[in-house]
Amino acid sequence: MTFAVVVFPGSNCDHDAYHAAKHVLGQQARFVWHKETSLGDADVVILPGGFSHGDYLRTGAIARFSPVMAAVREFAGAGRPVLGICNGFQILLECGLLPGAMLRNRDLKFHCEHVHVRVERTDTPFTSLCSPGQVLKVPIAHGEGNYFAPPETIDQLEKQHRVLFRYCTPSGAVTDQANPNGSLNGIAGICSEGRNVVGLMPHPERACELSVGSADGLVMFESAVHAMSRAGALQAVAR
Amino acid sequence: MKARVFVTLKPSVFDPQGHTIVEALHSLGYGDVSDVRQGKFFEIDLAVKDQAAAEKLAAEVADRVLANPVIESFKVELTKAGAQ
Numbered sequence: 637m638t639f640a641v642v643v644f645p646g647s648n649c650d651h652d653a654y655h656a657a658k659h660v661l662g663q664q665a666r667f668v669w670h671k672e673t674s675l676g677d678a679d680v681v682i683l684p685g686g687f688s689h690g691d692y693l694r695t696g697a698i699a700r701f702s703p704v705m706a707a708v709r710e711f712a713g714a715g716r717p718v719l720g721i722c723n724g725f726q727i728l729l730e731c732g733l734l735p736g737a738m739l740r741n742r743d744l745k746f747h748c749e750h751v752h753v754r755v756e757r758t759d760t761p762f763t764s765l766c767s768p769g770q771v772l773k774v775p776i777a778h779g780e781g782n783y784f785a786p787p788e789t790i791d792q793l794e795k796q797h798r799v800l801f802r803y804c805t806p807s808g809a810v811t812d813q814a815n816p817n818g819s820l821n822g823i824a825g826i827c828s829e830g831r832n833v834v835g836l837m838p839h840p841e842r843a844c845e846l847s848v849g850s851a852d853g854l855v856m857f858e859s860a861v862h863a864m865s866r867a868g869a870l871q872a873v874a875r
Numbered sequence: 876m877k878a879r880v881f882v883t884l885k886p887s888v889f890d891p892q893g894h895t896i897v898e899a900l901h902s903l904g905y906g907d908v909s910d911v912r913q914g915k916f917f918e919i920d921l922a923v924k925d926q927a928a929a930e931k932l933a934a935e936v937a938d939r940v941l942a943n944p945v946i947e948s949f950k951v952e953l954t955k956a957g958a959q
Contacts, residue, residue: 694943701940730943737945739884740891784888784946818891 637864638664639857640678642708642724644699645670649685649721653841657682660844661857670702680717680761680860681708683724685777685839695738695780696726705731717761717860718833722778725825725835734826734835735793736785742818746779750849751816753801753824753838754808760827761863762834762856763800771808772801772852774838776816781837783819783826790820801825801836876921878933879952882942883914917941929953 639657643650650667657680658665668675670688675681688699699705705727712718712733720728728734741747752773755766766772785793793799801824803815810822817837825836840853884890890912897911919936923929933951942949 693941697940697943729945735945737943739888739946742889742891744891744895782891786887786945818889 637679637861638666638677639680639682639860640666640668640675641682641684642704643667643669643684644686644688644702644723644727646688646690647684647686647723649723649839649841652839653682653684653721656841656844656854656857660854661861663861668704670699670704673703673707675704675707675711678711679864680719681711682841683708683718683720683727684841685722685724688723688727691723691780694730696723696728696730699723699727700731709733712828712830712833715830715832717863719762719856719860720833720835721839721841722776722781722837725837726780728833728835733833734828735789736783736826738780739782739784739818740780741778741782741816746777747781747816748775748777749816750775751824751838752804752806752808752814753836754804754810755800756802757797757800757827759797760800760831760834760859762859764863765855765859769808770855771804771806772838772840772843772855773806773850774840774843774853775850776838778817778837781817781819783817783823783837785820793823793826794821796829798827798829798831799823799825800827800834801838876923876926876929877954878917878919878921878929879954880917880919880933880937880941881914881950881952882917882937882947883912883949884946885948888946915941926953
């Protein structure tokens, strides 16, 4: 299975995502420069964290117009798995593949710390091996992670069970104190209506080995491999 | 033509920067400042002579790129090039 990691000018977690897929999981991985117009043989696409185009104008606002994004849109439209991490999530919001927008953190501080998130749904390609309610210890590193959407959009996300992760205490309680940035409903990650496009502010790719403080993020990449190999097996049976 | 584009957070969206600024102003004794909303201001040069076309172009750019319609609204003002 091949993970394509899109590289924008200013991406800085591209190598972490590549490392997680290739060296920790032993899958194929390759970088795709944002000027490219094809994702090639990718099975999974990752929009990594960082500060694409220096976060000028708004986070992700310029990256959304990169040539590669047409291919990402097409890939997502075909129901294939796309994961946006941190700045990648912000790009997915700006380009409309996911609803909502990011505001400055409510305390105006850049937060760089380990937080806990509760897995709300396991019916997506990036959470399929999680257990419902599982608490993951993962790092965040952002100044604009305060998730906002109009009330009707929040209602729709909740009704359609598209909130995948919420900030929580180590024991899994979703409280305002456990919310590092002021996100509505403690939202740390959501998915598309088709459930194949997932965005989250925490960095699972930076939590794939115990030597860096947590390996809780690995399950998201393992889930993708599991989901895709199952999809592949089903396709083979269908043929 | 020149255009000025003002981008502000919608009234329904909390502005943590504006909130911090108004608190700072209060602590400096400016109690009569009741609210501050921070926004962005763009000066754009347009290689367009026609006013209606310039207005249309500036609004399109503001809507598509300069503002995020989920959280922000914008206002466009046209001025003649060279005018202050």
